[in-house]
Amino acid sequence: MSNKVSRRQFMSYTLMGTGGFMASAMLMPMIRFAIDPVLQSSDGGDFIPTPQKVDELTETPVRVDFTIKDRKDAWYKSDVANTAWVYKDGDTVIALSPVCKHLGCTVNWSGDESHPNEYFCPCHGGRYKKNGENVPGTPPTGPLDEYEVKVEGGLVYLGKTIPNTLV
Amino acid sequence: MLNKIYDWVDERLDITPIWRDIADHEVPEHVNPAHHFSAFIYCFGGLTFFVTVIQILSGMFLTMYYTPDIENAWKSVYYLQNEVAFGEIVRGMHHWGASLVIVMMFLHTLRVFFTGSYKKPRELNWVVGVLIFVTMLGLGFTGYLLPWDMKAVFATKVGIEIAASVPFIGEWIKILLAGDSTILGAQTLTRFFAIHVFFLPAALLGLLAAHFIMIRRQGISGPL
Numbered sequence: 424m425s426n427k428v429s430r431r432q433f434m435s436y437t438l439m440g441t442g443g444f445m446a447s448a449m450l451m452p453m454i455r456f457a458i459d460p461v462l463q464s465s466d467g468g469d470f471i472p473t474p475q476k477v478d479e480l481t482e483t484p485v486r487v488d489f490t491i492k493d494r495k496d497a498w499y500k501s502d503v504a505n506t507a508w509v510y511k512d513g514d515t516v517i518a519l520s521p522v523c524k525h526l527g528c529t530v531n532w533s534g535d536e537s538h539p540n541e542y543f544c545p546c547h548g549g550r551y552k553k554n555g556e557n558v559p560g561t562p563p564t565g566p567l568d569e570y571e572v573k574v575e576g577g578l579v580y581l582g583k584t585i586p587n588t589l590v
Numbered sequence: 591m592l593n594k595i596y597d598w599v600d601e602r603l604d605i606t607p608i609w610r611d612i613a614d615h616e617v618p619e620h621v622n623p624a625h626h627f628s629a630f631i632y633c634f635g636g637l638t639f640f641v642t643v644i645q646i647l648s649g650m651f652l653t654m655y656y657t658p659d660i661e662n663a664w665k666s667v668y669y670l671q672n673e674v675a676f677g678e679i680v681r682g683m684h685h686w687g688a689s690l691v692i693v694m695m696f697l698h699t700l701r702v703f704f705t706g707s708y709k710k711p712r713e714l715n716w717v718v719g720v721l722i723f724v725t726m727l728g729l730g731f732t733g734y735l736l737p738w739d740m741k742a743v744f745a746t747k748v749g750i751e752i753a754a755s756v757p758f759i760g761e762w763i764k765i766l767l768a769g770d771s772t773i774l775g776a777q778t779l780t781r782f783f784a785i786h787v788f789f790l791p792a793a794l795l796g797l798l799a800a801h802f803i804m805i806r807r808q809g810i811s812g813p814l
Contacts, residue, residue: 449644452676452683453651459674497655497673498665 470573470580475509477516477574484510484519484532484542484553489581507570507581508532508542510553517554518570520584525549525562542567554589566590615806620813631705632810634698639798641691646791648684656736658783660776663738688730695726707811715804722797725790732786738779746782747774 428436473489491503506529507518521529523544530551534543541558542551550558555567569589571582600606619625621632655670655677657663670677699719702708708716735746754764761771769777 449647449683452679453647456651456670456674456676456680457654459676462675498657498662498669 470571470575470582471505472575473507473509473579473581475579477511477577477579480509480511480516480579482510482512484508486521486532487518487579487581509579512554516572516574516579517589518572518579518581519555519587520568520570522568523549523563524557524565524567530567555587556590618810618813621810631697631701634694634701638691638694638698641687641694642794642798644683645687645691648680648687649787651680652684653787658736658780660738660779663736663779667737684733688733691726692730695723699723705811705814709811712804712808712811715801715808718797718800718804722794722801725794725797729786729790729794732782732790735779735782736786743774746778750774 471489471491473487475485475487475489485508487507487509489505489507491505493500494503506521508521508530509516509518511517519542521531521542523530523546525544525547528544528546528549530542530544530549532542533539534545535541535548535550538550540553542553542555544550544563547562549563550561551563551567552558555569557563557566566587566589568584569587570584573580573582621629623630623633652670655666655674657666667681671681672678702716702719731746731749735742750764750767753767754760756763765771767778767781768774769781
């Protein structure tokens with residue numbers, strides 16, 4: 424095997440190299456532009472005040488509706504309604520996300536008459552215990568997410584959702 | 591590696607004649623800048639096509655963020671230019687490329703005119719070329735409105751008034767363009783967007799195909 428490069432090969436390498444360089448110079452900004460959402464760092468998530476007073480909480484989960492004010496969605500800002508199931512476990516306040524871990528429907532506390540004191544998802548009959556642990560044999564494959572909780576001025580503040588830490 | 595993949599496909603589909611037919615053709619001496627530097631004037635058509643490819647690519651990427659709605663158009667352009675990585679570059683490519691296409695196309699037209707390349711048997715290709723010219727101007731006109739800033743709106747207002755001055759059918763053209771007999775607004779923007787992104791590019795691709803098929807069939811015109 425000879426290591427000599429023929430004139431034709433040299434020509435084709437040079438042209439391909441130059442052409443490849445020009446094409447990538449053209450496409451690189453466009454591709455970086457397109458994949459920008461993947462590389463955006465998500466902001467830490469501020470704590471949002473809810474109307475729920477800590478004094479009124481019991482061991483039974485209650486539905487707390489709250490609004491994320493001026494949520495920034497690229498160039499669009501709007502108020503977004505959100506919900507949490509909140510209860511007291513001793514002195515700590517627990518807030519669970521109502522989003523079912525099966526396919527994302529919304530769960531209800533004691534939503535099913537034959538299974539009181541459990542979260543129930545009406546879509547496919549998914550069930551969770553009070554701390555969010557999914558009941559085996561029902562569709563969900565994991566426990567309900569938890570909100571970061573802060574108490575300030577007697578009110579419950581909720582942050583971003585994190586994986587369940589109670590189960 | 592690449593050679594092996596190519597051979598594997600070629601053995602089954604016999605693709606070599608297809609690309610040979612497109613790519614393998616001699617460049618006559620009088621249009622080759624390596625022989626006579628002044629022959630660079632024969633590059634203007636190819637350069638126009640090159641910039642057009644950049645326009646199509648950058649335009650495709652811009653629509654990932656752009657919103658053709660009077661409430662959000664300007665905001666989405668501001669967002670993609672200032673908050674998305676390389677947004678300034680990609681929008682800049684489309685913005686400056688738009689002017690460059692017109693310049694290159696004009697130079698190409700001058701070259702064809704002064705070398706007499708429009709003469710028999712190439713009259714039809716000249717006609718198609720003029721249609722491409724009009725399509726490009728249409729793309730420039732409709733694209734100018736899309737950022738929905740003051741300059742865009744008032745330039746379009748003037749443009750539509752000019753269209754309305756056509757005898758007899760001017761009023762209809764105006765309503766067809768603006769989508770309303772008096773307002774330049776929501777419907778104008780969506781119409782211009784549709785024309786800019788779907789209708790004119792489709793027409794342009796068809797015309798370019800005809801342009802290129804004709805040049806391959808007839809060959810480049812002879813030396814002066």
